[in-house]
Amino acid sequence: MNDLNLKQFGAVPITFNVLESILKDYSAPKDKIAAMEKDGSLIRLKKGLYVVSPQLTGLPLSNELIANHLYGISYVSLETALFFYGLIPEKVYAIRSMTMKRAKTFDTPCGKFEYIAAPENYFPIGIKQISDNNLTYLIASPEKAICDMLFATSRLRLQSVKAMRQYLQEDLRIDMSIVKNWDIDLVKEILAAGHKKTEITQLMKVIENEK
Numbered sequence: 052m053n054d055l056n057l058k059q060f061g062a063v064p065i066t067f068n069v070l071e072s073i074l075k076d077y078s079a080p081k082d083k084i085a086a087m088e089k090d091g092s093l094i095r096l097k098k099g100l101y102v103v104s105p106q107l108t109g110l111p112l113s114n115e116l117i118a119n120h121l122y123g124i125s126y127v128s129l130e131t132a133l134f135f136y137g138l139i140p141e142k143v144y145a146i147r148s149m150t151m152k153r154a155k156t157f158d159t160p161c162g163k164f165e166y167i168a169a170p171e172n173y174f175p176i177g178i179k180q181i182s183d184n185n186l187t188y189l190i191a192s193p194e195k196a197i198c199d200m201l202f203a204t205s206r207l208r209l210q211s212v213k214a215m216r217q218y219l220q221e222d223l224r225i226d227m228s229i230v231k232n233w234d235i236d237l238v239k240e241i242l243a244a245g246h247k248k249t250e251i252t253q254l255m256k257v258i259e260n261e262k
Contacts, residue, residue: 056073057087057092057093057103057107057108058103058107058108060102060103060108061103061108061110061185061186062102062103062105062108062110062111062112062113062116062184062186063102063116063120063186064096064100064101064102064116064117064120064121065100065101065102065103066099066100066101067084067098067099067100067101068099070084070093070101071084084101088101091104091106092104092107094159094160094161095160096117096120096121096157096159096160096161097121097157097159100120100121102117102161110184111184112161113183113184113186113188114146114161114162114164115127115131115135115146115181115183115188115190116186116187116188117146117159117161117164118131118146118148118164118188119148119188119189121157121159121164122148122150122152122155122157122164122166123150123152124150124151124152124174125148125149125150125151125152125166125189126148126149126178126189126190126191127146127147127148127188127189127190127191128147128148128149128167128190128191128195128196128199129147129148129149129167129191129196129199129200129203130143130147130200131143131145131146131147131148132190132191132193132195132196132199133193133196133197133200133223133225135190136193136196138193138196138223138225138226138229139223139224139225140224141224144163145162145163145164145165146162146163146164146165147164147165147166147167148164148165148166148167149166149167149168149169149174149191149199149203150166150167150168150169150174151168151169151171151174152166152168153168154166154167154168167199167202167203169199169202170244170246172244172245173202173241173244173245173246176195176237176240176241176244177191177192177194177195177198177237177240177241178190178191178192178195179191179192192234192237193233194233194234194237194238194241195237195241197219197223197254198238198241198247198251198254200223201247201250201251201254202246202247207250208249208250209249209250209253210249210250210253211253212253212256212257212260214253215250215253215254215256215257216257219257227261228261230257230258230261231258231261231262233258235255235258235259235262238251238254238255238258239255242255
């Protein structure tokens with residue numbers, strides 16, 4: 052396989068089976084894949100999943116796309132999504148996602164990827180499909196990312212509008228002038244799923260007060 056063959060995949064993660072199928076003319080495809088990993092042409096994300104080195108493709112890797120492929124079904128959320136939208140100032144140390152599978156963490160050459168388990172009825176609400184540099188991935192809407200923070204943060208008890216406002220403004224450091232633009236109907240749909248009802252009710256009240 053020459054460099055041009057690898058470049059065709061761009062920044063999209065590739066499974067071992069795909070690589071093996073296009074290396075079928077080699078007597079030992081598995082050894083060839085191991086050699087490409089060793090010379091840096093391929094980056095191994097986990098057993099059976101790779102991405103082509105950006106030094107070879109000339110394209111930046113997308114951690115959001117990698118997160119979707121690394122453990123699915125999942126969508127990028129929590130602090131990672133909030134930083135993506137410019138809602139929080141600090142870049143996060145790990146790429147965090149929600150999944151319908153059990154919680155899991157991967158340490159890869161591309162960084163740390165964390166997955167939080169979400170209930171089946173709650174999971175699909177408020178997911179956006181983003182296209183960026185010809186890559187498409189799933190990420191929480193700003194409203195869902197906030198609700199995911201409320202859902203995933205243990206021992207978080209926000210039982211008043213004042214407490215919720217303080218959490219948004221002081222703990223997450225969100226510019227409250229942005230809150231008025233959030234989709235309150237989406238938050239109502241999330242509330243109807245029946246998880247963290249007290250906190251999400253207070254979030255709705257904060258949004259209503261800002262409009």
